[in-house]
Amino acid sequence: GAVVSQHPSWVICKSGTSVKIECRSLDFQATTMFWYRQFPKQSLMLMATSNEGSKATYEQGVEKDKFLINHASLTLSTLTVTSAHPEDSSFYICSAPQGARGNTIYFGEGSWLTVV
Amino acid sequence: DAKTTQPPSMDCAEGRAANLPCNHSTISGNEYVYWYRQIHSQGPQYIIHGLKNNETNEMASLIITEDRKSSTLILPHATLRDTAVYYCIVRDRTGTASKLTFGTGTRLQVTL
Numbered sequence: 001g002a003v004v005s006q007h008p009s010w011v012i013c014k015s016g017t018s019v020k021i022e023c024r025s026l027d028f029q030a031t032t033m034f035w036y037r038q039f040p041k042q043s044l045m046l047m048a049t050s051n052e053g054s055k056a057t058y059e060q061g062v063e064k065d066k067f068l069i070n071h072a073s074l075t076l077s078t079l080t081v082t083s084a085h086p087e088d089s090s091f092y093i094c095s096a097p098q099g100a101r102g103n104t105i106y107f108g109e110g111s112w113l114t115v116v
Numbered sequence: 117d118a119k120t121t122q123p124p125s126m127d128c129a130e131g132r133a134a135n136l137p138c139n140h141s142t143i144s145g146n147e148y149v150y151w152y153r154q155i156h157s158q159g160p161q162y163i164i165h166g167l168k169n170n171e172t173n174e175m176a177s178l179i180i181t182e183d184r185k186s187s188t189l190i191l192p193h194a195t196l197r198d199t200a201v202y203y204c205i206v207r208d209r210t211g212t213a214s215k216l217t218f219g220t221g222t223r224l225q226v227t228l
Contacts, residue, residue, distance in 0.1 A: 105216055
């Protein structure tokens with residue numbers, strides 16, 4: 001079964017609104033989680049590293065004020081897409097390393113966002 | 117993280133072994149080789165990882181050359197459900213904050 005779960009699996013929102021996507025580690029704690037975005041027929045692009053109890057680390061070119069990340073507990077990270085626009089429509093995926101050394105990284109099922 | 121090079125696509129007949137190559141000539145001693153696959157519209161699925169020794173699990177085998185500059189993922193008896201994009205990734209082993217950087221992967225098509 002899944003060890004990392006995302007919610008919602010898909011969401012449709014109106015342009016200008018904000019959408020929150022949750023990522024949960026099941027049965028293990030994750031001080032670090034990663035958020036990716038994937039456009040059709042492209043590879044996964046890392047957006048940011050979510051750190052429990054501290055600020056997220058964003059990759060170059062990713063707007064931190066637009067993609068708000070909160071890692072409030074050891075099992076939950078959230079990604080909020082603020083003031084969403086159609087170009088934000090994408091497949092958003094989170095991942096979390098498991099184990100003391102984090103050698104195995106598991107991915108969530110992904111969340112499809114469509115902005116209309 | 118070191119970059120990897122994979123063929124963009126491969127075909128394999130069902131029931132045969134699928135051998136997916138990966139070049140990582142600039143890999144450092146601190147970096148593991150990871151393999152993931154992504155079936156359409158799903159999150160990536162972990163397959164296997166290794167440092168320098170060959171590894172085998174219930175899904176696949178990973179063969180790493182002695183100089184660690186390349187590796188091969190082997191699916192011993194491919195089925196139609198193994199059709200996916202396979203990603204070879206090298207990752208620094210120093211800690212949970214070490215991230216996975218995805219390349220373009222190999223699209224494996226398993227056919228009847």
